[in-house]
Amino acid sequence: MDINTEVHNAFEVIKNGGIILYPTDTVWGIGCDATNEEAVKKIYALKQREETKSMIVLMNGERMMYNVFKEIPDVAWQILDLSEKPTTLILDNPRNVAKNIVAEDNTLGVRLVTEPFCFKLMERMKKPLVSTSANISGEPTPKTFKEISPEIIKGVDYVVNLHHDKVCKNPSTIIKLGLDSQVKVIRK
Numbered sequence: 183m184d185i186n187t188e189v190h191n192a193f194e195v196i197k198n199g200g201i202i203l204y205p206t207d208t209v210w211g212i213g214c215d216a217t218n219e220e221a222v223k224k225i226y227a228l229k230q231r232e233e234t235k236s237m238i239v240l241m242n243g244e245r246m247m248y249n250v251f252k253e254i255p256d257v258a259w260q261i262l263d264l265s266e267k268p269t270t271l272i273l274d275n276p277r278n279v280a281k282n283i284v285a286e287d288n289t290l291g292v293r294l295v296t297e298p299f300c301f302k303l304m305e306r307m308k309k310p311l312v313s314t315s316a317n318i319s320g321e322p323t324p325k326t327f328k329e330i331s332p333e334i335i336k337g338v339d340y341v342v343n344l345h346h347d348k349v350c351k352n353p354s355t356i357i358k359l360g361l362d363s364q365v366k367v368i369r370k
Contacts, residue, residue: 185299188342193306200339201225203330206240207268207297209315209323209350210330212338213240216310219280225312226282228337231319237283238270238291240311242304247292250276250310255363268293268354272368274361283312293354299344315353325350 192202199221201214212228214221216239226233241247247254251273258271276290284290293313295301304311315323316330324330327346335341356368 185302185344188299188344189302189306192303192340192342195340196221196303196307196311201228201337202340202342203316203335203338204299204303204342205297205327205345205348206300206313207293207295208352208354209325210327211313212316212334213312213314215307216279216283216312219282222280222282222312225314228334229314229317229319233282235319236285236289236291237312237314238293239279239283240293240295240300240304240313242295242301246304246310247294250278250290250292252277253361255359255361257363257365258359261357261359261365262294265355267351268295270354270356272356272358274359279310289358291356299342323353 192204195202196215199218201212201221201224204211204213212225214225254273262269270291270293272289272291274289276284300311316334317323326349355370358366358368
């Protein structure tokens with residue numbers, strides 16, 4: 183399957199408020215337009231997850247980051263430059279995203295990705311992409327496409343036809359960064 187065809191198909195679904203199952207730079211993810219509250223609700227319902235648990239968003243560059251966070255501590259860029267594996271940063275005071283993906287303490291987890299499918303899809307969307315592991319809440323995170331439950335596959339509007347044989351690495355490192363530049367590692 184051609185990556186551009188898959189980007190096009192996924193974009194058409196997302197543009198219309200749908201949710202997709204797609205490969206990320208880490209594990210398989212369920213995603214939608216991070217600015218669309220109704221689409222985000224569909225993901226919470228599919229995962230049987232309370233809306234008080236936030237989800238992370240993927241972004242494809244600095245411009246998108248600054249569109250969502252007015253202030254980004256300098257240390258954020260240093261961490262991203264130095265990290266050798268995919269790293270999710272939890273940052274303060276997000277804006278221009280759906281309210282139901284923001285955590286109760288008004289933070290949002292973000293990850294900059296260069297993985298070609300995600301990157302190109304966000305180029306088309308011009309918006310961040312929600313990313314949450316492809317499992318029912320509380321069940322183990324699938325490491326391969328084959329491990330994703332039929333319930334999840336049936337529950338999304340589109341399954342991206344790429345990397346079905348890829349074995350995923352671990353989920354990303356998660357680091358929480360306050361505007362006061364306090365750094366806290368949540369998941370190594």
